[in-house]
Amino acid sequence: xxxxxxxxxxxxxxxxxxxxxxxxxxxxxxxxxxxxxxxxxxxxxxxxxxxxxxxxxxxxxxxxxxxxxxxxxxxxxxxxxxxxxxxxxxxxxxxxxxxxxxxxxxxxxxxxxxxxxxxxxxxxxxxxxxxxxxxxxxxxxxxxxxxxxxxxxxxxxxxxxxxxxxxxxxxxxxxxxxxxxxxxxxxxxxxxxxxxxxxxxxxxxxxxxxxxxxxxxxxxxxxxxxxxxxxxxxxxxxxxxxxxxxxxxxxxxxxxxxxx
Amino acid sequence: xxxxxxxxxxxxxxxxxxxxxxxxxxxxxxxxxxxxxxxxxxxxxxxxxxxxxxxxxxxxxxxxxxxxxxxxxxxxxxxxxxxxxxxxxxxxxxxxxxxxxxxxxxxxxxxxxxxxxxxxxxxxxxxxxxxxxxxxxxxxxxxxxxxxxxxxxxxxxxxxxxxxxxxxxxxxxxxxxxxxxxxxxxxxxxxxxxxxxxxxxxxxxxxxxxxxxxxxxxxxxxxxxxxxxxxxxxxxxxxxxxxxxxxxxxxxxxxxxxxxxxxxxxxxxxxx
Numbered sequence: 364x365x366x367x368x369x370x371x372x373x374x375x376x377x378x379x380x381x382x383x384x385x386x387x388x389x390x391x392x393x394x395x396x397x398x399x400x401x402x403x404x405x406x407x408x409x410x411x412x413x414x415x416x417x418x419x420x421x422x423x424x425x426x427x428x429x430x431x432x433x434x435x436x437x438x439x440x441x442x443x444x445x446x447x448x449x450x451x452x453x454x455x456x457x458x459x460x461x462x463x464x465x466x467x468x469x470x471x472x473x474x475x476x477x478x479x480x481x482x483x484x485x486x487x488x489x490x491x492x493x494x495x496x497x498x499x500x501x502x503x504x505x506x507x508x509x510x511x512x513x514x515x516x517x518x519x520x521x522x523x524x525x526x527x528x529x530x531x532x533x534x535x536x537x538x539x540x541x542x543x544x545x546x547x548x549x550x551x552x553x554x555x556x557x558x559x560x561x562x563x564x565x566x567x568x569x570x571x572x573x574x575x576x577x578x579x580x581x582x583x584x585x586x587x588x589x590x591x592x593x594x595x596x597x598x599x600x601x602x603x604x605x606x607x608x609x610x611x612x613x614x615x616x617x618x619x620x621x622x623x
Numbered sequence: 624x625x626x627x628x629x630x631x632x633x634x635x636x637x638x639x640x641x642x643x644x645x646x647x648x649x650x651x652x653x654x655x656x657x658x659x660x661x662x663x664x665x666x667x668x669x670x671x672x673x674x675x676x677x678x679x680x681x682x683x684x685x686x687x688x689x690x691x692x693x694x695x696x697x698x699x700x701x702x703x704x705x706x707x708x709x710x711x712x713x714x715x716x717x718x719x720x721x722x723x724x725x726x727x728x729x730x731x732x733x734x735x736x737x738x739x740x741x742x743x744x745x746x747x748x749x750x751x752x753x754x755x756x757x758x759x760x761x762x763x764x765x766x767x768x769x770x771x772x773x774x775x776x777x778x779x780x781x782x783x784x785x786x787x788x789x790x791x792x793x794x795x796x797x798x799x800x801x802x803x804x805x806x807x808x809x810x811x812x813x814x815x816x817x818x819x820x821x822x823x824x825x826x827x828x829x830x831x832x833x834x835x836x837x838x839x840x841x842x843x844x845x846x847x848x849x850x851x852x853x854x855x856x857x858x859x860x861x862x863x864x865x866x867x868x869x870x871x872x873x874x875x876x877x878x879x880x881x882x883x884x885x886x887x888x889x890x891x892x893x894x895x
Binding site for chain 2: 485486489490493494497498499500501505
């Protein structure tokens with residue numbers, strides 16, 4: 364029972380600060396090396412394919428099912444107030460403003476984030492990062508930066524797919540199955556969704572989540588202990604940290620967007 | 624061009640390196656002669672691999688100088704260090720091939736990163752380098768499809784792709800079957816002579832090392848125990864070197880890990 368000893372507390376605080384410093388330095392170096400990365404866009408393109416395309420199925424299917432369930436639950440509530448025509452608007456606004464970016468980010472952390480962490484961690488364990496450094500190739504610029512930007516670019520696109528599939532799910536349940544009027548379903552969406560206020564804020568959120576999730580995944584991989592156990596632990600940390608960060612950031616962003 | 628074409632390509636001067644609680648290299652001075660094959664030997668954990676990492680600037684010495692072609696590597700910033708590293712090739716213990724690239728692309732990697740050569744030229748150079756290690760036919764395989772010995776030869780082709788001046792091998796012989804071992808030893812010698820390299824390798828294989836190395840350095844307890852040609856090292860009067868080159872289980876390096884005496888542990892006094 365010694366966790367409250369001043370020396371231990373001091374050590375823990377210093378470790379936390381050192382970790383934060385490492386993270387901040389890595390983020391800075393990622394941003395500073397972006398110029399050359401974009402000049403060789405094929406590297407980023409390949410990673411967008413890898414991260415985005417391979418996450419497409421899970422994102423699209425999840426989006427569809429969230430929309431289906433949302434259609435049912437939304438109808439259940441709205442019909443009590445005789446406003447079931449607003450189902451389309453309810454589903455769309457919830458998806459575009461909130462669920463699309465957040466759930467996509469959580470799924471992305473689980474699908475793409477873990478694979479990033481494991482990939483970088485295993486490269487480190489196999490001395491591939493060291494060998495690259497010895498070849499005078501900066502691994503941050505060559506390996507990490509393309510993956511970082513690919514994640515940042517892929518996230519809003521995936522969130523858009525998620526939200527679109529969700530709206531289709533809501534339409535399937537509301538219009539096709541229950542029989543809500545198709546015209547009012549779509550016209551309420553057209554009239555009620557603002558491009559800047561709703562869609563724009565959703566995009567801002569998913570870009571921020573893209574930065575956060577991809578960066579956490581890369582940091583965990585890059586700082587992982589170069590052993591099988593270390594890589595396993597880092598992968599777990601990626602999911603936990605990225606998910607919590609997304610939820611925390613979401614609250615802050617939503618609050619800010621209401622104020623502004 | 625080079626202002627001082629000295630005898631040695633790499634020189635350590637009073638170099639000290641260690642971690643917080645343990646000194647690995649204690650005030651070590653040694654030099655690696657240009658154009659020769661130098662072997663670094665010594666007990667495990669003796670700082671041999673550390674010397675390679677120090678030369679490559681992956682570890683930084685606490686004090687002393689490490690000269691690579693007359694320039695001190697220790698205080699270099701990233702840009703200078705990368706310039707120096709372009710003149711070095713390093714072969715890691717298990718090859719460290721990029722798992723997602725084919726054998727061909729692995730060898731082409733440094734060429735594509737550092738030169739603006741056309742793909743046709745890259746192809747020719749890669750096949751030439753692979754030919755030199757006898758693996759031109761394996762160009763289209765993936766790293767998962769080649770054996771450990773082949774992986775190291777591919778990594779060697781990659782390490783010399785940019786025609787470095789210095790090639791460092793970290794335990795190139797460990798875990799190889801006798802045939803692969805003989806191939807590896809011959810390659811180190813032949814590449815050194817045909818490409819005009821300077822080679823350093825870390826090894827525990829006495830026979831192979833004595834056969835191919837021009838200069839042997841034996842480290843012990845963070846210091847240079849002896850150095851010289853194979854014959855000189857074999858004749859060394861240092862008891863530790865004697866134990867090492869004759870592979871004796873007991874000597875200055877004890878068979879028993881230090882601990883309480885046998886009497887204490889087995890309690891003979893109590894029985895008596």
